[in-house]
Amino acid sequence: MEWWVSMPKLELHAHLNGSIRNSTILELGRELGEKGIIVFSDVEHVILKSDRSLPEVFKLFDLIHVLTTDHETVTRITKEVVEDFAAENVVYLELRTTPKRNDSKGMSKRSYMEAVLEGLRAVSTVEVDIFRDSEVECHANAHTLYDTKNGTQRKKIYVRLLLSIDRRETTEAAMETVKLALEMRHLGVVGIDLSGNPVIGEWQTFLPVLEFAKEQGLSITLHCGEVPNPKEIHAMLDFLPARIGHACCLGEEEWRKLKSSKIPVEICLTSNIKTETISSVDVHHFADLYNSKHPIVLCTDDTGVFSTSSSREYILASSAFGIHKREMFQLARNAIDFIFADDGVKRELEVMFDLAAGRLEF
Numbered sequence: 001m002e003w004w005v006s007m008p009k010l011e012l013h014a015h016l017n018g019s020i021r022n023s024t025i026l027e028l029g030r031e032l033g034e035k036g037i038i039v040f041s042d043v044e045h046v047i048l049k050s051d052r053s054l055p056e057v058f059k060l061f062d063l064i065h066v067l068t069t070d071h072e073t074v075t076r077i078t079k080e081v082v083e084d085f086a087a088e089n090v091v092y093l094e095l096r097t098t099p100k101r102n103d104s105k106g107m108s109k110r111s112y113m114e115a116v117l118e119g120l121r122a123v124s125t126v127e128v129d130i131f132r133d134s135e136v137e138c139h140a141n142a143h144t145l146y147d148t149k150n151g152t153q154r155k156k157i158y159v160r161l162l163l164s165i166d167r168r169e170t171t172e173a174a175m176e177t178v179k180l181a182l183e184m185r186h187l188g189v190v191g192i193d194l195s196g197n198p199v200i201g202e203w204q205t206f207l208p209v210l211e212f213a214k215e216q217g218l219s220i221t222l223h224c225g226e227v228p229n230p231k232e233i234h235a236m237l238d239f240l241p242a243r244i245g246h247a248c249c250l251g252e253e254e255w256r257k258l259k260s261s262k263i264p265v266e267i268c269l270t271s272n273i274k275t276e277t278i279s280s281v282d283v284h285h286f287a288d289l290y291n292s293k294h295p296i297v298l299c300t301d302d303t304g305v306f307s308t309s310s311s312r313e314y315i316l317a318s319s320a321f322g323i324h325k326r327e328m329f330q331l332a333r334n335a336i337d338f339i340f341a342d343d344g345v346k347r348e349l350e351v352m353f354d355l356a357a358g359r360l361e362f
């Protein structure tokens with residue numbers, strides 16, 4: 001385990017509210033129970049359950065969202081989630097979250113995002129790089145991070161944000177999210193994600209909004225093929241997003257289309273297996289994509305909901321598919337090409353990986 005933790009990793013598919021520590025969720029649940037807002041004993045077993053079907057996962061998210069409705073809690077969970085990924089030696093995190101409006105808490109989509117940014121500023125265990133505007137400054141930064149003489153490294157994590165559109169939303173609400181993303185670009189927002197319960201909502205609702213986002217230069221990632229839906233999967237691949245998540249339920253034709261498109265796939269092994277989207281790890285499409293050198297990146301999806309971590313996902317892939325440490329390291333490094341941050345950050349990450357390659361024993 002220690003080796004896998006010490007290997008630098010990139011996390012490109014992590015939902016904020018799915019990545020909350022279990023201890024925090026239970027604490028928030030108890031507090032709301034004491035205030036009489038929920039009955040804690042009714043929700044405790046829902047939180048602690050380990051395997052959940054996909055519909056059950058979305059019920060859990062509805063519960064989690066009840067527990068995380070105020071600004072202070074959003075700030076707290078953001079801080080904790082970033083610190084947890086940094087402790088796993090994730091050096092670049094693209095954290096995604098759905099901006100939420102909640103009138104009873106005086107929360108707008110914007111103030112929700114401000115609470116997220118506050119959480120990034122509150123991180124104390126690691127230096128957080130949220131945004132810089134000059135590449136010159138980036139490179140200077142890269143060098144001050146390492147003491148090359150003794151190979152030690154001051155801990156640093158790059159964090160960029162993706163704003164998620166929930167498939168339950170209307171075109172107008174989705175457009176509000178995209179406009180917010182555009183306004184917050186100077187604060188580290190780099191893209192848009194389409195997620196939420198895959199059996200709800202229509203692709204056509206989001207297409208004009210996503211086209212607008214793309215035209216404006218935001219990078220797009222789509223949850224694609226979490227359930228069988230050939231028409232939608234074709235339409236999504238035709239849209240040419242910068243990346244897709246999951247790609248579990250593709251028929252032969254969609255599979256061919258994906259392979260020829262070279263669209264990078266965010267793979268979430270534990271999530272797919274626990275939700276039974278894929279029946280077992282040995283039949284997971286990771287193997288086919290990996291063997292055919294299709295661009296892929298290993299991700300966690302929801303570390304809290306699925307009790308996993310970045311290191312665990314790498315260990316699982318290595319043991320299930322018989323891939324050695326050096327190749328796993330290369331797999332992690334390859335993901336630098338698929339990040340939504342600028343080339344300056346990519347170069348810095350390459351430096352980080354090169355230094356780690358000299359330090360790690362393979």
Ligand code: 6MZ
Nearest residue numbers: 015016017018061097098164166195196223
């Ligand atoms: C689709 C998912 C998901 O945005 O409130 N989400 N959407 N498939 C998944 N696979 C299991 N896991 C999480 O984080 C929680 C939200 O992320 C999306 C859902 O919309 C969920 O409500 P935020 O921070």
